[in-house]
Every structure is written in structure tokens, then in C-alpha cells.
Amino acid sequence: xxxxSVARSAPPLPNVAHSLQKLLPKSLPPxxxxxxxxxxxxxxxxxxxxxxxxxxxLRWSQNGIEDCYWIVTRSKFKGEGNHGRAWGKxxxxxxxxxxxxxxxxxxxxxxxxxxxxxxxxxxxxxxSPSS
Numbered sequence: 001x002x003x004x005s006v007a008r009s010a011p012p013l014p015n016v017a018h019s020l021q022k023l024l025p026k027s028l029p030p031x032x033x034x035x036x037x038x039x040x041x042x043x044x045x046x047x048x049x050x051x052x053x054x055x056x057x058l059r060w061s062q063n064g065i066e067d068c069y070w071i072v073t074r075s076k077f078k079g080e081g082n083h084g085r086a087w088g089k090x091x092x093x094x095x096x097x098x099x100x101x102x103x104x105x106x107x108x109x110x111x112x113x114x115x116x117x118x119x120x121x122x123x124x125x126x127x128s129p130s131s
Contacts, residue, residue, distance in 0.1 A: 034114065039107035042114060043072060044081025051075065055088075057110045060117040067094040068117045073101040083108070 036042070036058055043050025054069040070088040077084035086107060089098040 036111045036113040038082070038110075039086055039104060039112045040075075040077055040081055040084045042112045043075050043086060044077050044084075049075040049077065050086070053114055054116055055112050055114055056117040057106065058113055059110055061120055064119045065093070065117055066119045068092050069115070070104055072104075 034045075039055065042055055043053065046053060050072045051074065053072050055072060056069040060068050069091050071091065072086055072088040074088075075084060075086040086104045087101040088104050089096060089101055091097065
């Protein structure tokens with residue numbers, strides 16, 4: 001049969017994954033990056049407006065304050081997601097402080113990130129992380 005011999009002699013397919021990788025941008029656009037920013041920038045990256053997300057101020061981690069975060073219950077954005085208002089419940093050192101949602105303060109003043117605050121352990125000087 002003619003068609004079977006042609007199928008065997010066809011050149012191999014090019015590496016499609018490599019070709020698609022070339023079409024993608026070298027770095028993600030700012031809206032898709034998981035970089036810290038003001039509260040509204042962090043929340044506006046998610047399709048739900050951040051509702052249900054845990055967010056914390058980076059300074060809490062830098063000061064060794066662990067297991068603290070806000071659970072976002074509502075958000076309203078202005079100015080392409082750089083400004084607005086957000087409400088949530090505060091969890092401080094593992095215990096819920098807020099009985100009902102309250103306005104989240106310091107949203108433009110401090111840097112925020114998704115997740116729960118974790119203490120940053122200082123590396124002893126002169127030692128590498130692998131030792």
C-alpha cells in the first residue's frame with residue numbers, strides 16, 4: 001500500500017512545545033505576577049477581587065510576627081485596581097480578632113502579599129544554606 005510507505009517516510013514533527021515557548025513573553029505581565037504591592041494591587045489580580053483570600057502586610061513577617069492575616073470578605077476597586085476599599089476579618093497570631101468584617105486599614109501605606117505571615121529566620125553569618 002502506498003499510503004503506509006509515505007507515513008513511515010514522513011519527517012518527524014518539530015518540537016511544538018519549543019515553538020510555543022518562543023511565542024510567549026519572556027516575563028509575565030504585572031497583572032499575573034505574584035509580587036507584593038499595595039493591598040488593592042494584590043487583590044485585583046484575582047478574578048474574585050480577592051474575596052476569600054488571605055493577605056498580610058510584609059512588615060509583619062519582617063518583624064517576626066507569625067500566623068497573622070486578613071481574610072478578605074469584600075473589595076471595591078478604583079483606578080485600574082490601584083486604589084479602592086477592602087473589608088475583611090483579622091486573624092492575629094492564629095486567633096480571629098474581628099467578629100464581623102471591618103475595613104482594612106493601611107492598604108496603601110504598606111506592602112501586602114497573599115498568604116499568612118511567616119517569620120523570616122536570619123541566616124547565621126558565614127554559613128551557607130546547604131550546610
